[in-house]
Amino acid sequence: MTDLPKKELFSLPEGVIYLDGNSLGPLPRKARARAAQVIDAEWGQELIKAWNTADWIGLPKQVGDRIGGLVGAPEGTIATGDTLSIKVYQALAAALKMRLDRKVILSDSGNFPSDLYMAEGLIETIDKGLELRTPAPEAVLEAITDEVAVVMLTQVDYRTGRMHDMQALTRAAHAAGAVMIWDLAHSAGAVPVDLMASEAEFAVGCTYKYLNGGPGAPAFIYVRPDLIETVEPALSGWMGHDAPFAMERHYRPAMTTERLRIGTPPIVQLSILEEAMNIWEGVDMAEIRAASIELSELFIREIEARCPDLTLASPRDPQQRGSQVSFAFDNSYPAMQALIAHDVIGDFRAPDIMRFGFTPLYLDADDIRVAAGRIERVFRDGLWRDPAYQTRSRVT
Amino acid sequence: MTDLPKKELFSLPEGVIYLDGNSLGPLPRKARARAAQVIDAEWGQELIKAWNTADWIGLPKQVGDRIGGLVGAPEGTIATGDTLSIKVYQALAAALKMRLDRKVILSDSGNFPSDLYMAEGLIETIDKGLELRTPAPEAVLEAITDEVAVVMLTQVDYRTGRMHDMQALTRAAHAAGAVMIWDLAHSAGAVPVDLMASEAEFAVGCTYKYLNGGPGAPAFIYVRPDLIETVEPALSGWMGHDAPFAMERHYRPAMTTERLRIGTPPIVQLSILEEAMNIWEGVDMAEIRAASIELSELFIREIEARCPDLTLASPRDPQQRGSQVSFAFDNSYPAMQALIAHDVIGDFRAPDIMRFGFTPLYLDADDIRVAAGRIERVFRDGLWRDPAYQTRSRVT
The missing domain is CATH 3.40.640.10 (Type I PLP-dependent aspartate aminotransferase-like (Major domain))
Structure with a gap:
């Protein structure tokens, strides 16, 4: 049995629910030390020799x-x-x-x-x-x-x-x-x-x-x-x-x-x-898959119950889906900006899709429920209408 | 007038004369802090948003x-x-x-x-x-x-x-x-x-x-x-x-x-x-070139005077050369291993070339003289014949 989640192996910003690991995975805690090792000890000290010595x-x-x-x-x-x-x-x-x-x-x-x-x-x-x-x-x-x-x-x-x-x-x-x-x-x-x-x-x-x-x-x-x-x-x-x-x-x-x-x-x-x-050492992909389906099914139930304006844009059958769930909404761009401002990070894909990724290595059911609550508020209160969320960034 | 050399902006191993910046340049001192910034603050904290925010x-x-x-x-x-x-x-x-x-x-x-x-x-x-x-x-x-x-x-x-x-x-x-x-x-x-x-x-x-x-x-x-x-x-x-x-x-x-x-x-x-x-901010390439020619001319003079077994494999006219000097020697591979072991780092290129690069950002005439002295010793005393230097590494 894999020891999931492995959340403590990642450095995640306090309070943020990160549902965008399908776009850019978060930072493994040990990444910086490894980079420092490569830069200082290998490149810095070994120089060209590191091709062999390291x-x-x-x-x-x-x-x-x-x-x-x-x-x-x-x-x-x-x-x-x-x-x-x-x-x-x-x-x-x-x-x-x-x-x-x-x-x-x-x-x-x-x-x-x-x-x-x-x-x-x-x-x-x-x-x-x-x-x-x-x-x-x-x-x-x-x-x-x-x-x-x-x-x-x-x-x-x-x-x-x-x-x-x-x-x-x-x-x-x-x-x-x-x-x-x-x-x-x-x-x-x-x-x-x-x-x-x-x-x-x-x-x-x-x-x-x-x-x-x-x-x-x-x-x-x-x-x-x-x-x-x-x-x-x-x-x-x-x-x-x-x-x-x-x-x-x-x-x-x-x-x-x-x-x-x-x-x-x-x-x-x-x-x-x-x-x-x-981090993947000893992780069983079948277990990841089972956990991912649990999380995504929970997410769909919660969002459909709380946010009637959103339309599921992913297959309803989890066997037909990867590890992400998308919802369509006419104003998906500002809506996603509002979600991000409220500490639920997913992303937008043209023309009208909000994407949410499920990554059991660092997400659990509590995260999904908290995220769903925040998403509900953004749509219930129309927070996405705020002019601050309408301007498109260079990377959407 | 550029302030050369900029040696203090690089992290170079103590005692090593690095004549291989033509293969892999050395570590700029600020590289690690910048990498840490990108990894911890940008990737770690901003996550996907860093495409825009950073x-x-x-x-x-x-x-x-x-x-x-x-x-x-x-x-x-x-x-x-x-x-x-x-x-x-x-x-x-x-x-x-x-x-x-x-x-x-x-x-x-x-x-x-x-x-x-x-x-x-x-x-x-x-x-x-x-x-x-x-x-x-x-x-x-x-x-x-x-x-x-x-x-x-x-x-x-x-x-x-x-x-x-x-x-x-x-x-x-x-x-x-x-x-x-x-x-x-x-x-x-x-x-x-x-x-x-x-x-x-x-x-x-x-x-x-x-x-x-x-x-x-x-x-x-x-x-x-x-x-x-x-x-x-x-x-x-x-x-x-x-x-x-x-x-x-x-x-x-x-x-x-x-x-x-x-x-x-x-x-x-x-x-x-x-x-x-x-590091290149304000550096004038004409000045780099003048300094590089000075260093490489000095190197050729010193090596030809001290190491009669080596044959210049680069054009003698500095206007016909880039910023490197090569010498041919039948046993260039073990010879270069011996030089590296004696803290003069250049590299070997098949079949019989020893390459030395001249990089005025972090090398001066004293470095060249010290290197020439060490190189002389390796050839004068036949140190390259040591069996330890004969085995080829995966990267030569």
Whole structure:
């Protein structure tokens, strides 16, 4: 039995109920000491030697293996670094090389825009008449035809929390001869994922949400073990070379997943991420999932009972949801500003969505009830109408 | 008159002479406090709000403008983020889009391998018969023909310190109708660079060498002002979108250099980099250059007088060198290990090069003389023959 919640391992501002760990996870208490260690003792004292003495060079793999433990990826199948958008591009370019006879990339209209933008950029770069199709999420299954080279989906919808059936869609993709890429941005650390069982060729994800790696923490990419030695990295940087320091004239990819590394890894952020991953030690994702469902069901009951103006924008069936609940409201932007001012932090997503994330590592049922009370007051008293909440910030 | 050296602004290990700032710059004293501020006060207390309240969203541009001040790039022409390899890919892909009628990418055999590897990966991705040519550095000028779409060169050779003539080569590239990309990895903060005067279309660089941004600090990319509104980013992520938070279905690039941003920026590392850039405030690159030449000339004189077994592998004319001096020696690997053990830190580059970087911000003539004395002893007494120095580390 996991010892949940692990709230005391996080530094959370006094009085705040943080329901936005699906956007930026909170600060692990040990992150600062680890950063200080890396900065003062490793960088400051060891200088260039730290690549060996502090094993900076091995850090990306170590962290990747830790992430793998949460998403059903065997040791050595996950490379870390860069940003999620870069890893999407890399997975997509590699997948397209596996199906050169086909011209269609299939995603859905609910996918996170950056994934679709990266696909558009790749299509422009290749410039051979590739086509990106984005049917509604509900219509994806039937859109998987034998024209499709790659199916690229985000498992949990960033707006609504709706969750795709990873097994069924991967099976359908393979039955149609397509390569499957899963974006786990809202899955890793949120819901149980079994990448090996899914048989998907690729997965990508970010680590600053449910994994609490900090703002701009590095991303990850998974490749199915049987493909490791043949996958083409597309973004073929020296850190993916079989012998980076031999300074060979031609690229020769590593015979491990490290071939999907590109440039010099961001050591400070990777170290903080590793510290954040320590919190997951011994945590059972099935237990996280059960607790998350309990919290989100409680939240929906409370909000629907207290706030009649809000409309549930997430699937009602918890099995169809990730670890977030969204409500639609015409004035969601000022409403979320008002909630934040009243110490319930969620976020707004255009056009009219308020998102709330459920993270059992540091949230319990009491938090949800307190949050619901505060939310009720903001809507009951129309506090969101305050002019202070109407002006849009640069980041919404 | 700049107040050089600024040694007291860096935290350097007692007794060590650090001649490897061309590989990883040392720790600015204020970096840890800045990291603690970002981690504890911004991430910890402000959480997701820090994107606005701490202006995380504006940080990449602010840092870019600071870098611009050192390389002759006007405000708003440099985007930061990712790694140098990624920025090389992005510049190259964008440049190729500007010369679709041509098939040749021209670089040189002395370019940093990762730049060439990224070009190879892009060529594979585009798969339309593009060709990468890598003549010897001395033969590049005559290899610029009207077949060449893009000339992509690193100004200062990572092995030898040999410096290309940026003006002459850019002029030749343009005369042949080619697009020019400069990699400033060993130039930014090392030698005076005037990007605007060069008229080059693109430049890229890293910030963990002479700019002292820390291990894995973010990279930068410059685009000539007249091209900003038309350049195709290729790696088209949401942070380069004109309205990232509008979550539009299609990519629509920002009408600023920010279009070359890709994913979520690494806030902790960017903040440390910004702190490192503060040290450059009021520093005149002409003065840095004069001091660097003084130091490197002194070093060459001392080493040639004291160590007859070493052969200068850098141009003897300081105007032909960047801010590093390399010596060739058959047993450079163990020799460099011995030097490091005797508190003179440089680095080894395959096959037989010992590199020493000159960084007047924190080095003076006394340091060079002390280093020369230690180096003399290692070679005079054959200390490098010690078996302890023969085993290769993972990072050489």
